[in-house]
Amino acid sequence: MSKHYDHRLTAARFAPEAERIRAEATRQLEAIRNPPPHRKGPDMPPVTDTTSKLLAFRIRKVRLELGLTLSQLGEAIGANGEWHPSQSQLSQIETSKRAVSVPELRAIAEALGRPVDWFVREGGLCDACGQELP
Numbered sequence: 001m002s003k004h005y006d007h008r009l010t011a012a013r014f015a016p017e018a019e020r021i022r023a024e025a026t027r028q029l030e031a032i033r034n035p036p037p038h039r040k041g042p043d044m045p046p047v048t049d050t051t052s053k054l055l056a057f058r059i060r061k062v063r064l065e066l067g068l069t070l071s072q073l074g075e076a077i078g079a080n081g082e083w084h085p086s087q088s089q090l091s092q093i094e095t096s097k098r099a100v101s102v103p104e105l106r107a108i109a110e111a112l113g114r115p116v117d118w119f120v121r122e123g124g125l126c127d128a129c130g131q132e133l134p
Contacts, residue, residue, distance in 0.1 A: 051120075053096045055105075058119050060094040062112045070094075076111035083107050 063073050070087040078084035083104060085093075092098035093108075100108070109116045 052099065055100065055119050056094050056096040059100075059108055059112070062114055063094075066112065073108075073111060077107045080110055081107050 063070075068076070070090045074085045074087055074090055085104070085107075089098065093100045093104075105119060106116055109119060
């Protein structure tokens with residue numbers, strides 16, 4: 001004798017689990033369709049402080065004094081180390097739209113022939129506006 005199952009009861013029993021799986025699949029699909037904004041880590045907020053803007057200004061100032069284009073600076077940096085920045089990356093750094101990491105600053109400083117502390121020194125006159133820095 002074969003057993004006859006009432007499929008409606010079986011479906012009702014698994015409905016909560018099926019709904020949970022459906023909701024999770026929907027959440028994952030939504031995450032793929034609308035990814036969160038890209039960040040390079042929790043310690044990399046948008047650059048807004050005066051020191052970072054001054055750092056960016058000094059990088060640009062030295063590059064222009066040396067008569068280098070962004071492409072030429074990128075090639076010089078790439079020839080010296082592992083980081084091979086694009087023209088776009090360097091432009092974002094020079095305009096304070098992207099923070100520069102310590103290894104990147106070392107590579108930039110070496111390519112520009114300046115010590116790292118020249119770019120990050122405090123005090124003296126602001127290169128951008130000529131006002132006294134704290």
